[in-house]
Structures are given as C-alpha cells and as structure tokens.
Amino acid sequence: MLILGRREGDSIIIDGGIRIVVVSCDRGGVRIGIDAPSHVKILRGEIADQVxxxxxxxxxxxxxxxxxALGAPTSKPAPEPDA
Structure with missing residues (x-):
C-alpha cells in the first residue's frame, strides 16, 4: 500500500486516467473527488464488501x-424405470 500526504487541492494520478483530488480536510475526515473514465467502476469499500x-x-x-414447512417437495422423485 502506498501512503501519501496530500493537502487540499492536491491530486494523485493513477495509470489509466484516474485522478484523485483532495477536496477538503477537517477533523471529521477527508473528502475526495475521483475523476475516471466511464468504464471504470468505482465503489466504496464497504459496499463492495456487502456485495x-x-x-x-x-x-x-x-x-x-x-x-x-411450506409443503413444497424437497427433492425430485426418482424416474420410473421403463418396462
């Protein structure tokens, strides 16, 4: 894992045309913006874990x-042998 220090307005470029920008920072967290080609899927980590x-x-x-319990058959009946 690469760990970088960035300030508000700074960005990181990732191969494939993905740009991550630090939009704002405060004690509550960091807001980032992601600019990527439309074919790149971007998911929050917790959503990917849920999926x-x-x-x-x-x-x-x-x-x-x-x-x-619903009265549905639980297995298929065996086929009858040909006589």
Whole structure:
C-alpha cells in the first residue's frame, strides 16, 4: 500500500486516467473527488464488501426444512424405470 500526504487541492494520478483530488480536510475526515473514465467502476469499500458477502450467502447451500414447512417437495422423485 502506498501512503501519501496530500493537502487540499492536491491530486494523485493513477495509470489509466484516474485522478484523485483532495477536496477538503477537517477533523471529521477527508473528502475526495475521483475523476475516471466511464468504464471504470468505482465503489466504496464497504459496499463492495456487502456485495461480496451477499453473493457468498446466495451461493451457499440452503437447507430444505423451510421448503418442507411450506409443503413444497424437497427433492425430485426418482424416474420410473421403463418396462
């Protein structure tokens, strides 16, 4: 990780035409502006973590007890053999 000291109005240029500007600083935090090409996706870290967590939860195996409680079949019946 690269750590830089910047002041209000200072910027950082990242390969690919991404420019990060320090808009303001105070005791409550730092406000930054990001100028990037439209094809570059920019997400806040906590949002990316939430999306990852939700994707992992959705992909996890699910118990079928709740389906049975609703009266839904929990497994497909075996096909009958051809006679």
């Amino acid at each position: 990852k967590s939700e994707n992992e939860r959705a992909a996890a195996p699910v118990g079928t007890e709740w389906l049975a």
